Amino acid sequence: MPDREISKEVVIINELGLHARAAAMIAILARNAKTRVWILKDDESADASSIIDILTLACAKGSKIRLKIDDPSDLGILNDIVQLVEDGFGE
Amino acid sequence: MANRDAEETKLRGIAASPGICIGRAYLVDQEGVDVVSKYSVMESNLRDEIKRFKTAVKNAKDELRSIIENTPEELHPHANILETHLVLFEDKMLYDRTIETIEKEKVNAEWAFKKVVSGVKSMFQNIKNSYLKERAEDIIHVSQRIMRKLVGVEAVNIGDIDKRVILVAHDLSPADASQIKTDKIMGLVTERGGRASHTGIIARALEIPAVMGLDHATKLIKNDDLIIVDGSTGIVITRPAEQTLADYGGRQIRYREYQTAVSRDSHLLAETTDGFIVPVMGNIELSDEAASVVEHGGDGIGLYRTEFQYLSGARFPKESELFEKYKRVVEMMAPKPVTIRTLDINGDKAVNGFFDDAENNPALGLRAIRYCLKNPDVFKTQLRAILRAAVFGNVRIMFPMISSCEEVREAKRLLNEAADSLAEEGETFRRDIKIGIMVEVPSAVVMADLLAEEVDFFSIGTNDLIQYLLAIDRDNTDVSHLFQPLNPAIIRMMKHVCDVGGEKGVQVFMCGEMAGEPLYIPLLLGLGINELSMNPQSIPAVKSTIRVLSAKDAGRFAEDVLRRPSASEVMKLLRNEYGDILSDKVYTE
Numbered sequence: 296m297p298d299r300e301i302s303k304e305v306v307i308i309n310e311l312g313l314h315a316r317a318a319a320m321i322a323i324l325a326r327n328a329k330t331r332v333w334i335l336k337d338d339e340s341a342d343a344s345s346i347i348d349i350l351t352l353a354c355a356k357g358s359k360i361r362l363k364i365d366d367p368s369d370l371g372i373l374n375d376i377v378q379l380v381e382d383g384f385g386e
Numbered sequence: 387m388a389n390r391d392a393e394e395t396k397l398r399g400i401a402a403s404p405g406i407c408i409g410r411a412y413l414v415d416q417e418g419v420d421v422v423s424k425y426s427v428m429e430s431n432l433r434d435e436i437k438r439f440k441t442a443v444k445n446a447k448d449e450l451r452s453i454i455e456n457t458p459e460e461l462h463p464h465a466n467i468l469e470t471h472l473v474l475f476e477d478k479m480l481y482d483r484t485i486e487t488i489e490k491e492k493v494n495a496e497w498a499f500k501k502v503v504s505g506v507k508s509m510f511q512n513i514k515n516s517y518l519k520e521r522a523e524d525i526i527h528v529s530q531r532i533m534r535k536l537v538g539v540e541a542v543n544i545g546d547i548d549k550r551v552i553l554v555a556h557d558l559s560p561a562d563a564s565q566i567k568t569d570k571i572m573g574l575v576t577e578r579g580g581r582a583s584h585t586g587i588i589a590r591a592l593e594i595p596a597v598m599g600l601d602h603a604t605k606l607i608k609n610d611d612l613i614i615v616d617g618s619t620g621i622v623i624t625r626p627a628e629q630t631l632a633d634y635g636g637r638q639i640r641y642r643e644y645q646t647a648v649s650r651d652s653h654l655l656a657e658t659t660d661g662f663i664v665p666v667m668g669n670i671e672l673s674d675e676a677a678s679v680v681e682h683g684g685d686g687i688g689l690y691r692t693e694f695q696y697l698s699g700a701r702f703p704k705e706s707e708l709f710e711k712y713k714r715v716v717e718m719m720a721p722k723p724v725t726i727r728t729l730d731i732n733g734d735k736a737v738n739g740f741f742d743d744a745e746n747n748p749a750l751g752l753r754a755i756r757y758c759l760k761n762p763d764v765f766k767t768q769l770r771a772i773l774r775a776a777v778f779g780n781v782r783i784m785f786p787m788i789s790s791c792e793e794v795r796e797a798k799r800l801l802n803e804a805a806d807s808l809a810e811e812g813e814t815f816r817r818d819i820k821i822g823i824m825v826e827v828p829s830a831v832v833m834a835d836l837l838a839e840e841v842d843f844f845s846i847g848t849n850d851l852i853q854y855l856l857a858i859d860r861d862n863t864d865v866s867h868l869f870q871p872l873n874p875a876i877i878r879m880m881k882h883v884c885d886v887g888g889e890k891g892v893q894v895f896m897c898g899e900m901a902g903e904p905l906y907i908p909l910l911l912g913l914g915i916n917e918l919s920m921n922p923q924s925i926p927a928v929k930s931t932i933r934v935l936s937a938k939d940a941g942r943f944a945e946d947v948l949r950r951p952s953a954s955e956v957m958k959l960l961r962n963e964y965g966d967i968l969s970d971k972v973y974t975e
Contacts, residue, residue, distance in 0.1 A: 310702045310764070315521050316466075319473040346470075347479035347506055350521050353513045 302335075302363035303373060309383035313354035317384045318346040324376050328369040332376065335361040343376065394627045399600030400580045400866075401620035403589035404923055406638040407573035408631065412551035413609045414544070414562065422496040422537065432492065436485050439495040442535035447475045449543075450531060450561060456545060457564045467524070468561055474528045479506055496536050503529045527559040547571065552615055554607045563588045573615040575622055577603045587671060587694075589617075593923060597622050652683030652926035662937035664911065666929050667725075667919035669897055673711040676718045678922040683929065686722035686780075688845070688919020689897035690715060692729055692768065705767045712775035720779030725845070725897075725919070726772050727824065728765070728797075730754040730786040749853065754787030759796050769804035776816035783819055784845055789827040794840045822895075826850035831879045838890035844883055846915070848898025852876055870953040871900045877909070877947060877956065884914040895919060904931040908964050909956075911937055912944025 307313055313321075325332040325343035332343040336358060341348035343362070354360060360380075364373045379385075427435045454468050474480070480502060487498035503525070510522035544553065545565035553571055555562070557578040563585045566574075574596040579585050589596035595617030607613060607624055614623040614634045623630060657663045667688030668679030679687055695703040695711060716724050731753055758765035772783055785797045798821065808815045823840075825831060826847035834844070852869055853859060855876060860869035870876070880896075887894035895917040900906050902920025904927050910918065911932070918928060943963055950956045 315470045315524055319470045322473060322477070342478060345478040346474055347477050347509075347525060351509045351513065 300363060301367060301370065301373065302361050303377050304359060304361050305377050305380045307354050307356055307358045307360065307380065310356055312356050312358065313349060313352070313360075315346065315350065318349040320379060320384060321349060321376055322346045324372055324379070328364065328366075328372045330365040330369065332369060332372060333363040333365075335363060393625055394630060395606070395624045397600055397603070397606060397622045397624065398867075399575070399597040399603070399620045399622060400860075401617055402580065402586040402598040403574075403594060403596035404618040404921065405573070405593065405595035406614070406616050406618070406634060406641060407552060407595045408614050408626075408634060408638065409550060409552045409572045409612070411554045411575075411607045411609060411611045411613050412547065413604060413607070414553055414555035414558070422500050422533070423494075424497040425494050427488070427492050427494055429492065432489060435488050435495050439484055439488065439499065439536065442495070443475055443481060443532055445535045446528075446531040447472065449535075450475075453543075453545075453561050453565060468564075471524060471528050471561070474525065475532070480525075480529065480532075496533065499529070499533060499536065503533075527561065544571070552613060554603055554613075556604050558585045566592060566594070568592050568594055573617065574598070575600055575603050575607065575613070575615060577601060590921065590923075591672065591675065652929050654683070654929075655685065656929035656932040658911070658932055658935050658937045658940075660936045660938055662911075664915075664932050665917045666925050666932070667723075667895075667897075667917060668922040668925060669919050670715070670922070673715045675922065676715045676724075679925070680718065682922045682925040684722075684922060684925050687715065687719055687724045688895055688917060689784075690724055690726045692727060693731060696729060696731065702764060702767075705771050708768055708771035709774050712771055712781075713778050716775050716779035716781055723780040723782055723820075725782040725784050725822070725895075726775075727784045727786050728755070728772075729758055729768055731757055749850075749859070755785050755793050755797060756787065759793065759800075762800055765797075765800055766804045766807070769801050770808055770813075770815075773801075773805055773808060773815040773817065773819070774813060776819050777814050781816070781819050782822060782843070784822045784824060784843075786824045786847070787827060787850075788823040788825075788837070789829045791833065791836050791840060794823060794837060798840070822893075824850075824897075825883055826854070828855050828879065831883055834883050834886040835890065838886055838892045841892060843893040843895060844887055845895040845897050845919075846880060846883060848876070848896065848900040851879065851898070855879060871903075871906065872909075872953040872956040872960075874948075874950060874952065874956065877913070880910075880915070881913050881944070881948060887916075888914060893917065902928060904928055905960065905964075907931045908935055908940045908943055909947055909960065911935060912940035912942070912947070914941075 309317065322344050328344070334341045334343050334349060334352060336352045336354060339352055341352045343349065362373055362376055364370065450468060450471060483502045484495070484499045487493070487502060488495055491498065506525055507522055543565065544562050545567060547570050550570055550572055552573045552575065554575045557576055558574070566588065571594060573594050574585065574589055576585060576598045577600060579598040586596060586598055595615050597615055597617055597620050600622060603622070611624055612626065614626050614630070616622070616634070626634070655663055656666050665685040667686045668682065668684035669689040669691070670676055670679060670687055671691045671694050676687065695708060712726060752760065772781065775781060783801070785794065788794055801821070805815065805817045820842040822843035822845055823830065823837060824847045825834065825844045828851070830837060848871060852871060852873070856868065856870070856873060858865050858869045860866040884894050886892070893916045894914065896910060896915050897919040899920070901910065901918040902924035907928060920928060947956050947959060950959060
């Protein structure tokens with residue numbers, strides 16, 4: 296466990312929510328992380344490198360999610376994912 | 387065996403793509419891999435077992451990759467989802483968990499994988515949002531491909547089928563459908579899906595007959611059975627008797643000959659014997675289908691459904707993407723008209739789940755113009771694209787599901803705002819386009835006189851009008867036989883709209899399936915419909931029907947029809963009056 300939690304909150308802005316293609320884009324980024332990248336929504340968490348895990352969070356448009364990393368060296372990846380979500384996955 | 391041969395059976399599904407084919411059934415068996423046995427694996431062999439699993443995943447992934455590469459050009463827009471499938475193969479929840487299960491439980495890879503997949507499936511069952519819930523289908527398609535590699539069942543690669551067959555399947559995945567070669571696959575029968583499903587759209591694009599939504603098709607039809615598929619009526623006949631075969635064989639030949647014969651002058655206008663010209667237009671869903679309208683001699687496009695771009699990707703299209711597609715169609719058809727129907731998202735396409743949790747009654751819910759008025763940004767993006775495309779030819783805009791005057795006024799106000807914003811930005815666009823509405827909700831028929839003040843044309847959408855007026859969901863196989871286009875109540879509604887149109891100088895079009903059926907043409911002509919729009923394939927037959935009719939006689943006939951109390955009596959009258967003329971044109975009952 297890291298000394299302090301590194302996380303960022305983002306809102307899903309794209310019309311269709313966190314759908315399969317968007318989840319795939321996140322998973323591809325997260326698979327490059329040194330350790331885990333987590334997506335937290337309400338009380339649930341999903342491993343960001345798994346499309347399936349992301350999809351089961353069922354994030355509709357307007358959902359607030361928190362992205363969390365276990366290792367500070369993954370900060371770049373965290374920021375890339377935040378950027379992706381804030382850009383509405385380029386949609 | 388003898389009595390088995392005698393049992394001819396008629397099955398009824400959803401008519402998804404027109405035409406008749408007779409041939410051997412080819413069962414695409416996807417259930418076979420569901421039965422896997424469990425056995426223990428010795429500690430020393432676990433590594434090999436894991437390797438076997440990894441190899442299966444790799445092979446499955448390679449197979450899908452080559453399917454994507456070999457997808458024919460015209461089907462590329464349908465193949466996007468397959469790219470996402472590629473990323474799923476090595477998803478932790480499938481891949482890592484299976485390996486863990488093999489190690490921990492010391493079981494064979496098939497069993498471990500099956501266990502993991504069913505765990506994933508049950509996770510999806512708890513999701514309320516119906517769009518996301520349906521993503522379970524993607525996982526099922528991917529896992530079936532892996533399982534087939536694992537079990538060593540030769541995957542049915544539809545692209546490899548080397549004899550002429552009729553495919554019979556529980557469901558066809560997007561990957562399967564994209565591999566169909568028309569010189570081998572004569573037709574399709576599936577248990578799932580419908581006209582608007584992915585596979586239905588592909589079948590029509592390829593012009594092969596298809597019957598979908600036929601429950602238990604894969605149980606009722608055996609591999610290599612001789613079957614008849616009538617994609618125009620949704621009927622499939624198994625173990626046909628000699629006489630039936632001869633009958634359908636005849637129909638099939640007549641249909642083909644007729645299609646060829648009428649195609650020769652289908653590019654000419656259709657004029658009745660007494661000099662009344664009826665434009666015959668095509669309905670399209672994909673921009674590529676405009677070519678099919680031109681090929682079949684259409685006088686324009688009477689219904690351009692615009693939902694596909696909103697459904698095929700996992701996101702809403704941008705204005706520029708919409709504009710590019712519309713422009714292509716408008717340019718291809720110019721100077722002939724292209725009637726663009728604004729977004730009609732509905733329950734049939736299960737898209738409501740994109741926005742909210744499933745509605746109880748999607749057909750009566752937030753769809754079409756209601757959705758657009760509630761989401762003006764989404765709507766205006768489309769309106770802007772339409773106004774910009776209008777520069778390149780003859781565009782008409784049509785609002786769907788209108789049920790009140792306020793809705794039309796509000797839609798027109800947003801159209802004006804879209805035009806103003808384009809003007810401000812200095813974009814090139816056209817403002818002076820014809821505006822019309824779909825008349826498909828009974829309240830629009832009742833209010834037709836006042837709605838006429840707001841628009842340039844009405845277009846009667848028979849499919850929805852029949853559904854709403856008769857309270858029949860025709861995709862519900864239990865009641866779909868009650869979906870009667872000739873129900874006197876429907877005919878009276880159409881008559882009222884035509885009369886109002888005549889009085890107010892508003893053109894009345896028809897773009898439902900009824901317009902594409904030669905049998906109904908005398909009635910539609912007699913009621914005073916000004917323009918017909920249909921599946922491109924039906925254009926030649928309808929044009930040739932119009933040419934043998936007299937508008938005056940048809941008018942008298944319609945008067946007579948209006949006095950009949952039931953659909954069957956209307957049909958009887960139709961056959962009495964026009965049976966001779968239509969006999970060679972009506973290839974199905």
